[in-house]
Each structure stands twice: as structure tokens, then as C-alpha cells.
Amino acid sequence: MHDIKIHDVSFSYAGSDKLVLKDINVDVEGGEFVCILGQSGCGKSTLLRLIAGLEDCTTGEILVDGEKIHGASLNRGVVFQDYGLFPWKTAGANITLALKKKFPDWDKNHLKERTIELLKAVGLDESVYRKYPKELSGGMKQRCAIASAFGIDPPILLMDEPFGALDAVTRSMLQDMVLKLWEKQEDKKTVFFVTHDVDEAMILANRIIVLGQSPSNIIFDVKIPDEKRTTRDSRFEDPESIKLRNELLRQINQDVEAHVQTVQ
Structure with a gap:
């Protein structure tokens, strides 16, 4: 635990x-x-x-x-206030980057499927996968950061x-x-x-x-x-209370x- x-x-x-x-x-x-x-x-x-x-x-x-x-x-996964997303990578690529570190044996298709699952889990549409951070609102960026943190499944x-x-x-x-x-x-x-x-x-x-x-x-x-x-x-x-x-x-x-x- x-x-x-x-x-x-x-x-x-x-x-x-x-x-x-x-x-x-x-x-x-x-x-x-x-x-x-x-x-x-x-x-x-x-x-x-x-x-x-x-x-x-x-x-x-x-x-x-x-x-x-x-x-x-x-x-130990970390979520910062400033989102921690690389601006030159799409939202999907940012999340995939974290997944690669935890699951180096996964192929590209598996990584993409899991990334889209995570985006949906935090209430984002699949289309966000291809968008860059500058195209997202603050709330959407933070959802991506949370998806990334939960994606590596840290205890x-x-x-x-x-x-x-x-x-x-x-x-x-x-x-x-x-x-x-x-x-x-x-x-x-x-x-x-x-x-x-x-x-x-x-x-x-x-x-x-x-x-x-x-x-x-x-x-x-x-x-x-x-x-x-x-x-x-x-x-x-x-x-x-x-x-x-x-x-x-x-x-x-x-x-x-x-x-x-x-x-x-």
C-alpha cells in the first residue's frame, strides 16, 4: 500500500x-x-x-x-499547476511520452489506444489527441496532465x-x-x-x-x-463540517x- x-x-x-x-x-x-x-x-x-x-x-x-x-x-507521479506539457508536442504525444517510460515494451498502437482511453477517462474527446497545448483551455491542459499522471499508474x-x-x-x-x-x-x-x-x-x-x-x-x-x-x-x-x-x-x-x- x-x-x-x-x-x-x-x-x-x-x-x-x-x-x-x-x-x-x-x-x-x-x-x-x-x-x-x-x-x-x-x-x-x-x-x-x-x-x-x-x-x-x-x-x-x-x-x-x-x-x-x-x-x-x-x-511517484507528479501533477504541477503549470500542466507540465511540452508545447511542441500534441496532447496525445505528451501522454504517450509518459506511458513509454513506464511501459517500454508497448508498441505504437497499444500506446495510442491507451492514450485515447485516458483522455476519455478524464472527460476529453478523442480529437484532443491531435491538438497542441496552445489549442487547449487551461482546464483541458490540466485534464491531460492528470491523464498522464494516472496513465503511468503510480501508487x-x-x-x-x-x-x-x-x-x-x-x-x-x-x-x-x-x-x-x-x-x-x-x-x-x-x-x-x-x-x-x-x-x-x-x-x-x-x-x-x-x-x-x-x-x-x-x-x-x-x-x-x-x-x-x-x-x-x-x-x-x-x-x-x-x-x-x-x-x-x-x-x-x-x-x-x-x-x-x-x-x-
């Missing part, structure tokens, strides 16, 4: 003694959908990059099933504010799509989803981790039982106020 253990992790960029993350400790069970929530600049994306193996911990370690992470891996999926640049309607549609893709899997992926939006975190996650201001550590961590998962309607009507929403906002606001007072 690919459990992830983050032990005593701190991080600073090379040549700097200023910590971005400090003493992060968290154990995540395989199949959890974890939203990393916090203000802009608090280190959410940095933590995601450490889990992806795109950066190295300054101190501490991150383990997947007991094995220390060393560099990027096809077992761990890392998503860095993938819907932050989208309009509210498209954002809601893609939130629902990702949640359905995750829920329908018998062997659920472990998902880390970075956001600064409390409502987005509540709708998607069955666990929410809040990071404080830099140098960041975990200031709040809550698991949400399946029977108490928040929906778009319940977040404004259900007492438990309202209570959780208020607590998340309280934690973030208190941390910001404490940080401002420290700076002053």
Missing part, C-alpha cells in the same frame, strides 16, 4: 542557512488522500518536492515502505495546486473528477494534494495537514472518517498572527 514516513525532516536551499521546513514528522498510510494546507510561501510545495525526490532533505529522511527516497521515481500521486489557475466551475469539475478516479480504485493511490484553499481540502481529503509559517512545521493534523467526509453541500450545513472548517481557519489565522507578532 506504500506507506510514507517523514521523519525529522528539515530543509534549506543550498548556500542558505534559512530553514524552509523544520522538524516535519508524519506517517501516512497507503491509500490516504492527504491535503497539505497552508498559506502561500509556507513550504507546501517544497515538502511535495521532497516526497517526489526532486529535492533532498537537509536533515531527516522520507521513507516509502521502509526504503529511503533517492531521486524521482515512476512510483503515489503528488499534486501541487493543480487547479489554482482555473476558474471556479472548471476547478469544481476537476476536483470531482480526481476524487472519483481515486475512489473507484480498489487499490487506492496515496495522494498528497497541495492547496491553500480550506474548502478544496475539505472536499477532497480524508486527512488534512496544516503547515505553519516558515520555517514550517505541522501545526494541525486531522483524519476524517469516510462516513464524515465533507461534500459541497454539507460544508455549509453539516455541524461537523462547519466545525472542521472553522477550526482549520482558526489554526491558519492564529499562526499568521503569531508570525506577524514575532516579526514585529
Whole structure:
């Protein structure tokens, strides 16, 4: 199930003694959908990059099933906010490129068939296969990026504010799509989803981790039982959802106020 253990992790960029993350400790069970929530600049994306193996911990370690992470891996798919599509390749070629890395023995016909299946799975027409990124809307580009990430079928999926640049309607549609893709899997992926939006975190996650201001550590961590998962309607009507929403906002606001007072 690919459990992830983050032990005593701190991080600073090379040549700097200023910590971005400090003493992060968290154990995540395989199949959890974890939203990393916090203000802009608090280190959410940095933590995601450490889990992806795109950066190295300054101190501490991150383990997947007991094995220390060393560099990027096809077992950890990443979806970025900027879509991650090569503009000189068609949407189909972008997805096929990822599939080739995971399934090098597949022939061209198999790759194309699977790519079209993935496009349809994320609600896109087959005609998108031949279009270039410049011909697609932001929502369509992000659907292609998600199709590519799910296509390599990684047990761990890392998503860095993938819907932050989208309009509210498209954002809601893609939130629902990702949640359905995750829920329908018998062997659920472990998902880390970075956001600064409390409502987005509540709708998607069955666990929410809040990071404080830099140098960041975990200031709040809550698991949400399946029977108490928040929906778009319940977040404004259900007492438990309202209570959780208020607590998340309280934690973030208190941390910001404490940080401002420290700076002053």
C-alpha cells in the first residue's frame, strides 16, 4: 500500500542557512488522500518536492515502505499547476511520452489506444489527441496532465495546486473528477494534494495537514472518517463540517498572527 514516513525532516536551499521546513514528522498510510494546507510561501510545495525526490532533505529522511527516497521515481507521479506539457508536442504525444517510460515494451498502437482511453477517462474527446497545448483551455491542459499522471499508474500521486489557475466551475469539475478516479480504485493511490484553499481540502481529503509559517512545521493534523467526509453541500450545513472548517481557519489565522507578532 506504500506507506510514507517523514521523519525529522528539515530543509534549506543550498548556500542558505534559512530553514524552509523544520522538524516535519508524519506517517501516512497507503491509500490516504492527504491535503497539505497552508498559506502561500509556507513550504507546501517544497515538502511535495521532497516526497517526489526532486529535492533532498537537509536533515531527516522520507521513507516509502521502509526504503529511503533517492531521486524521482515512476512510483511517484507528479501533477504541477503549470500542466507540465511540452508545447511542441500534441496532447496525445505528451501522454504517450509518459506511458513509454513506464511501459517500454508497448508498441505504437497499444500506446495510442491507451492514450485515447485516458483522455476519455478524464472527460476529453478523442480529437484532443491531435491538438497542441496552445489549442487547449487551461482546464483541458490540466485534464491531460492528470491523464498522464494516472496513465503511468503510480501508487503515489503528488499534486501541487493543480487547479489554482482555473476558474471556479472548471476547478469544481476537476476536483470531482480526481476524487472519483481515486475512489473507484480498489487499490487506492496515496495522494498528497497541495492547496491553500480550506474548502478544496475539505472536499477532497480524508486527512488534512496544516503547515505553519516558515520555517514550517505541522501545526494541525486531522483524519476524517469516510462516513464524515465533507461534500459541497454539507460544508455549509453539516455541524461537523462547519466545525472542521472553522477550526482549520482558526489554526491558519492564529499562526499568521503569531508570525506577524514575532516579526514585529
